[in-house]
Amino acid sequence: MPYDLNYYLANLVVYFLIYCALTLGLNVSFGMAGVLDFSFITFMATGAYFAGVTALGPATAASELHYILGLNLPFPVDLVIGATAAGVLGLLVGLLAIRRLRSDYLAIVLVAVWTIAWSLANNLTGLFDGTSGLIGVPQPLEPQLNVNPNDYVFVFIPIALVVIAVLFVVSYCIENSPFGRALRAVREDQDVAAAFGKQTTRLRLTAMVIGSVYAGVAGVLTIEFLTAMNPNAWAIVETVIVFSALIVGGRGNIFGAILGALVVRILIIEGTGLIPPIPGHEELVSAFRNIFIGIVVIAVLYFRPEGMLPERRRRYFEAVRRWPRRAAGEQQGG
Amino acid sequence: MTIALHSVGFGLVTASIIALAAVGLTLQFGVTNYINFAYGDFMTLGAYLTWTLDSAFNLPIWLSLALAAVLTSVAALVVSQVLLEPFARRHKQLLFILIVTFALSLILSNAILAIWGGDYHEYNVGLETPLSIGPLLLTPQDLGIILLAALSMLGVHLLLTRTNVGKAMRAISDDKNLASVTGIATEQIVALVWIISGLLAGLSGGVLALDVVSFDPNLGVRFLFVIFAAVILGGIGRPYGAMLGALVIGLAVEVSVVVIPAAYKLDVAFVILVVVLLLRPQGLLAVAGKA
Amino acid sequence: MADLLSVEGVVHAYGGVQAVNDCSFAIPQGSIAALIGPNGAGKTTLVDLIGGAQKVQRGVIRYNGDSILGWPPHRRARAGLLRTYQLSREYQHLTVLENLLVSATGRIDESFAGALFRRHRIGATERELVSEARGLLEIFGLDALRNDHAETLSGGQKRLLEMARAVMARPRLLLLDEPMAGVNPALMEVIEGHIREIHRQGVSFLIVEHNLSVVDRLCDPVVVMAEGRTLAVGTMADHRANAEVLRAYLGSRSA
Numbered sequence A: 001m002p003y004d005l006n007y008y009l010a011n012l013v014v015y016f017l018i019y020c021a022l023t024l025g026l027n028v029s030f031g032m033a034g035v036l037d038f039s040f041i042t043f044m045a046t047g048a049y050f051a052g053v054t055a056l057g058p059a060t061a062a063s064e065l066h067y068i069l070g071l072n073l074p075f076p077v078d079l080v081i082g083a084t085a086a087g088v089l090g091l092l093v094g095l096l097a098i099r100r101l102r103s104d105y106l107a108i109v110l111v112a113v114w115t116i117a118w119s120l121a122n123n124l125t126g127l128f129d130g131t132s133g134l135i136g137v138p139q140p141l142e143p144q145l146n147v148n149p150n151d152y153v154f155v156f157i158p159i160a161l162v163v164i165a166v167l168f169v170v171s172y173c174i175e176n177s178p179f180g181r182a183l184r185a186v187r188e189d190q191d192v193a194a195a196f197g198k199q200t201t202r203l204r205l206t207a208m209v210i211g212s213v214y215a216g217v218a219g220v221l222t223i224e225f226l227t228a229m230n231p232n233a234w235a236i237v238e239t240v241i242v243f244s245a246l247i248v249g250g251r252g253n254i255f256g257a258i259l260g261a262l263v264v265r266i267l268i269i270e271g272t273g274l275i276p277p278i279p280g281h282e283e284l285v286s287a288f289r290n291i292f293i294g295i296v297v298i299a300v301l302y303f304r305p306e307g308m309l310p311e312r313r314r315r316y317f318e319a320v321r322r323w324p325r326r327a328a329g330e331q332q333g334g
Numbered sequence B: 001m002t003i004a005l006h007s008v009g010f011g012l013v014t015a016s017i018i019a020l021a022a023v024g025l026t027l028q029f030g031v032t033n034y035i036n037f038a039y040g041d042f043m044t045l046g047a048y049l050t051w052t053l054d055s056a057f058n059l060p061i062w063l064s065l066a067l068a069a070v071l072t073s074v075a076a077l078v079v080s081q082v083l084l085e086p087f088a089r090r091h092k093q094l095l096f097i098l099i100v101t102f103a104l105s106l107i108l109s110n111a112i113l114a115i116w117g118g119d120y121h122e123y124n125v126g127l128e129t130p131l132s133i134g135p136l137l138l139t140p141q142d143l144g145i146i147l148l149a150a151l152s153m154l155g156v157h158l159l160l161t162r163t164n165v166g167k168a169m170r171a172i173s174d175d176k177n178l179a180s181v182t183g184i185a186t187e188q189i190v191a192l193v194w195i196i197s198g199l200l201a202g203l204s205g206g207v208l209a210l211d212v213v214s215f216d217p218n219l220g221v222r223f224l225f226v227i228f229a230a231v232i233l234g235g236i237g238r239p240y241g242a243m244l245g246a247l248v249i250g251l252a253v254e255v256s257v258v259v260i261p262a263a264y265k266l267d268v269a270f271v272i273l274v275v276v277l278l279l280r281p282q283g284l285l286a287v288a289g290k291a
Numbered sequence C: 001m002a003d004l005l006s007v008e009g010v011v012h013a014y015g016g017v018q019a020v021n022d023c024s025f026a027i028p029q030g031s032i033a034a035l036i037g038p039n040g041a042g043k044t045t046l047v048d049l050i051g052g053a054q055k056v057q058r059g060v061i062r063y064n065g066d067s068i069l070g071w072p073p074h075r076r077a078r079a080g081l082l083r084t085y086q087l088s089r090e091y092q093h094l095t096v097l098e099n100l101l102v103s104a105t106g107r108i109d110e111s112f113a114g115a116l117f118r119r120h121r122i123g124a125t126e127r128e129l130v131s132e133a134r135g136l137l138e139i140f141g142l143d144a145l146r147n148d149h150a151e152t153l154s155g156g157q158k159r160l161l162e163m164a165r166a167v168m169a170r171p172r173l174l175l176l177d178e179p180m181a182g183v184n185p186a187l188m189e190v191i192e193g194h195i196r197e198i199h200r201q202g203v204s205f206l207i208v209e210h211n212l213s214v215v216d217r218l219c220d221p222v223v224v225m226a227e228g229r230t231l232a233v234g235t236m237a238d239h240r241a242n243a244e245v246l247r248a249y250l251g252s253r254s255a
Helices: A002-032 A040-055 A077-097 A103-123 A149-175 A178-188 A190-195 A200-226 A236-249 A254-273 A284-303 B002-032 B039-056 B061-090 B094-116 B140-162 B164-174 B176-181 B186-212 B219-234 B239-258 B262-279 C043-051 C073-078 C096-101 C112-117 C119-139 C155-168 C185-200 C212-218 C236-240 C243-248
Strands: B131-133 B136-138 C005-014 C017-027 C032-036 C058-063 C081-083 C173-177 C204-208 C222-226 C229-234
Touching (some): A103 A236, A178 A200, A236 B094, B002 B164, B002 B239, B039 B186, B131 B140, B219 B239, C155 C185, C222 C243
Parallel strands (some): C081 C173
Antiparallel strands (some): B131 B136
């Protein structure tokens, strides 16, 4: 019994870490830069699919799967390829959508991007095996270590930890930098930021690409751990749920992103996953869970939009210097 | 050649469905100034309500469609009064209300899933034989859809041009602050536009389900961006533009089947959306200051 | 020396309204100029056009001799052409200090690569900027509020923040859009003093203003606009003697 519990908790840790990649990524594009990336989950799928077809060998008749590439390369090469593919797609989508337009238009285009990507993934079976999706993706270090399948999770946790730690450090650097400050200014008021010299389109595009890379990494970790990915895993609801997690936890705050991943992905989703399904109505529990999440995020936005951990007010420590300085060494009175 | 002409016929049907939805969406945007991302789910609601009335209560299909549309408009009114408008009043940022409608989409689609289940549904209507109307090949159902859309467009036109309430809608669409200053009862107009929007959403969802025959809770969501494409092509907030956009997109989508596999025909709408956004984001009949 | 700002035959219409209709005037370097006129004269539109928020439909605007048509707002800002807003548009969820830091156009590395790899050098620059910003805030009396979110400031404090932020960006020409609107006399004196001091440091101004006694004390040249075009350019004394100007203002009191 204790062994099963360890195993279950270990899986939770992995799901949590992967979700942190998602919320941290959305925290850059939406939390800090204010980009309504309603296509977000598409980049997760891109990372997953490209990592999958990199790690898998070429599609053979025997495997009954159809997909492109099949490079049979090990981790972390597939991680790099997956993350890059996601970033490239993020760049293309951003170039199309990030312009001096209203948020509505941006959101509409991004929803359309998801819709098309999802439709193509389902219909173009030669790409990533269509509706059935990829299966049998080799897990990182698995062939080398050859552990009991149940124990593999304990191998994966440190891998995921390292990856998420890197993402966390990058997020920290962004949050505490002039770049991050510029993103927030653009979020607060795009027109004023532009009038004060910020290249707002470029900044928002950069934020979106960073977010998409994070999502791609999350996708890579997902497919590497679960060995499979199909379109069901990235329906439009998944984007709503990542938004919910970030908003509940606290957008604009890297710890808020982590807290949101914990509360929504682990507490709510895993928590309700423990409820036994009702025979004949298997979808009911998950339907009610999603309704609950929707209500929670609306309530948070209404009553406490900053979330559980609001964006921190940064303090800067430096002595006052007299203004203005006309030339070095020239003294100024009062 | 005949295939192309038949496609034009289908194009008119598709255009009719899109037009019903697009006009509802664009009218609501014109008055409230935010896009309702749950609109597709209101369409889905209309389809499922139609199914219930048709299959469970055995009402004739066109009556079911009409009643379902009315019920959907009630749902839209309730949601707007209880949730969306109070939210828009309290939090002025556009970002928030868009996320709220996005979350509303999550709630609605799952409520539909919870009530009706995830299996595919179909209306209780038989297969019909197509009639030859000139060069076009359409079933009586198709004709019914086109007629319904045409009547609805006429109704909207009359509303906007002949009634005080419709003229008020146009005034608010042009400048919300100005309208409230000159004494037009903005809140009542907003409520009315949600009723109309819900009505058209329910109607379009119902006929969409009729057209695709077999549907699941994702019916509206998958079609939503096609509606968006029509709305943006016509100029956001412009009902006549939406009608024009619907016609263009409906025809383009169906006629494209002549050259590309049918599974990708909706993607044509995406291409049009992209082209419009790159070349003329304000749409064909644009209003200054909206985009 | 070329005029700092030159507006030549500018036309801009929208929504069926001819907001700016063949407007021309020039502002020499080193002046505190004013733009006055009755409501609806097109002053705010003109500020939008000079700042780059709207596009000129006909005519030319020159800054420092160069045509700035087609220059996006951020390019104008980097050339020292800055504007403030009638209704204060502070960055609400940034602190007062951050509002200034983020306005130090082009003086600190705001790239993503810099955030990752050049932290040490950026840190040093940032400390400089913080010192400078705090000095500015002290002059404007806002230093105690530097770590508060800008949205928590009072209306008058937001005005001052708006100005401090503009000064931080090291403008050469600062467009002030009705800086005295709805301001009490004590604060008005403070703001006037700041404008004079900033001017002494070498900044030129173009101030849109309705309060004509302020304009009288502070500004020369004064451009009068009516119905989208320039009516007269001169001092307030000139304008008070000008029948056309008085007619344009008929029905509205001069302060």
